[in-house]
Amino acid sequence: ELVSLKFEKRQAAALAEYLERVLNELPDAEEADPPDxxxxxxxxxxxxxxxxxxIAYDQEEGLVILVAEELVEDPDDTGASARFTLTRPQVRxxxxxxxxxxxxxxxxxxxxLRPLEPSNRDWCPCHN
Incomplete structure (x- = not known):
């Protein structure tokens, strides 16, 4: 099933950094080429x-498991979740x-840490 989820740039950067460390710590395995x-x-x-x-790693299958949980306003609301299983080439x-x-x-x-606006010459309102 195809789904699009939104997350922040900082989350994407942290996820990439962590996944790269995970891949580097795994034992060597024969890998296919990453998808183009x-x-x-x-x-x-x-x-x-x-x-x-x-993030988890299934040693038996050699798969990385990524679980995403929805950002919710109400702490009593459980929200949605999605589970993705990825091969090493997909993770790369x-x-x-x-x-x-x-x-x-x-x-x-x-x-x-909010994005700077180039139209404002990289000025941020927090500088006031």
Missing amino acids: DLDMREPVVEAWTIGALG ALVTRARAVVAAGRPPCPFC
Whole structure:
């Protein structure tokens, strides 16, 4: 099933960094080439926003398991969750894509970490 979920640039950067460390710590294994087609597919409109991410490794199958939980306003609401099983090549492709998307974005304000607006000469309202 195809689903689009939204998460923040900082989450994408942290996920890529962590997944790369996980891959580097795993024992060597024969791997296929990573997928070439990393373009987004419809639906591009997100079903929900990710609040928390969990990662596990299934040693028996050699798969990385990524669990995303919905960001909810009400702490009593459990929200939605999604579970993805990824091969090592898929994880490498995810790391590559996440880093490219993060690098293409606006730089963060060094004080509040919100994206800086180039039209404002990288000035942030938190400087007031």
